[in-house]
Amino acid sequence: MKKSTVKRQIMWGDLDSLGIVFYPRYYEWIDANGHIFFESLNLNLGSLVKERGLIFGLVETGCRYHMPGRYNEWIEIVTYLDDLSDKTILLRHDISRFSDKTLMVEGFEKRICLDVSDPLKFKAIEIPKDLHVILSKARSHP
Amino acid sequence: MKKSTVKRQIMWGDLDSLGIVFYPRYYEWIDANGHIFFESLNLNLGSLVKERGLIFGLVETGCRYHMPGRYNEWIEIVTYLDDLSDKTILLRHDISRFSDKTLMVEGFEKRICLDVSDPLKFKAIEIPKDLHVILSKARSHP
């Protein structure tokens, strides 16, 4: 299974008033990592929109929180494709403290292939074959 | 069941490059609404931290997306307590387009009562009785 890993540091602006990460930040990081994961498959999501009128729109997202993130800590976000159907993909994002690999947050994004050529009316479609092949390989990648 | 409703307008800065709401924003709004819900029960979460060393920390959050939010639309977020155990609460947040009440996003937050008097070592505890009574009423409120 292909995995895409990003290391980042928790900054002051990520914290809430208790000195721990304000949770919508995790979703920002997860979303960014999804893009990086696609990039690692040579799929640029920005180009997919512009050239083919396609996005992987959201069906559902979620996070489970195991340990709060704190100021200045380095974290590691590992993203991989855990499931793939005709129309949908399931990305998982494991966030852990870099120093000791303790799991902090388990996140996921379920996304569906959408035709957005009409920007006011998105339509669910099957993942085009060429993309499905690439994604399928990414999932089974040893 | 006690419900707390907030109306807000989708602003330019909430949008992504496709002109629809960037999804971590929904979580920011949901989190804010949770605080407003507690406020409606005369429970100020800021005071709970300062005076009693208590927070309702995160166990899990999630959202299901039914329709994208767009520029300038007014939305309504309805928050209520859907479940209550000895240590945890489950808040649900239904986000809909104000004009026609079409459901846009269904969100939830599962939170657990934490003793944070030691800021570096949070500890799960039972919800204190006085709070449990208030929450229990909010749940069964006709």
Next chain:
Amino acid sequence: MKKSTVKRQIMWGDLDSLGIVFYPRYYEWIDANGHIFFESLNLNLGSLVKERGLIFGLVETGCRYHMPGRYNEWIEIVTYLDDLSDKTILLRHDISRFSDKTLMVEGFEKRICLDVSDPLKFKAIEIPKDLHVILSKARSHP
């Protein structure tokens, strides 16, 4: 002078680790208020882009901080057009604590009229006459 006023509440997610507003939030609110100000002149910035390929792009922004904003406080943001030239506008945004009108932050945005019909190459242009008339009135509005 036409003024556009918005009242809002400082939420948990707006705070930093010291319990005061994380300053990029002020810029988010200021930007939103600029849109609301235009709306109050019957100018929808979203429509200006779509229908006329025009935006008021940024030249410069700034804020001076007089008093920190804190949890749950209601604030008031007053926006008005302080200067207008052939190509540029200067919006000022005064943020104060609602309860006693103490000034918290003075912000400004200098914006320039841009032709964005080529999304990859923005070009500064003179503010079209019809818009200039509306803006000029908003500035001198008694």
Next chain:
Amino acid sequence: MKKSTVKRQIMWGDLDSLGIVFYPRYYEWIDANGHIFFESLNLNLGSLVKERGLIFGLVETGCRYHMPGRYNEWIEIVTYLDDLSDKTILLRHDISRFSDKTLMVEGFEKRICLDVSDPLKFKAIEIPKDLHVILSKARSHP
């Protein structure tokens, strides 16, 4: 003059509806870089608060925008101390496109030394001598 440089990539979630960076993001990055700059002087701002009750609070911030940032571009943020008085510091942050070093944004933060040992009443004080020496060196650093 000591300079602290961070490279980062513009992500989907940083963009507005025109596909360019939503400007409050620049302030988030600038704020983060300020912390990294202090870190490079072996001054941890988190520890300064906890151990000495000191922060460098905001007096004023500002940005001038020369070129919009776009999806997936790598940028470079260079931070340095441009001015130092008894109580205040002036940090400058130059943001440029990494590929060709074209300047995108010039930002600054003017900060003042505050005693925050009473969290509800911040008080401007002179920068303690040991810190002043370190900052002074950082400014004149060859």
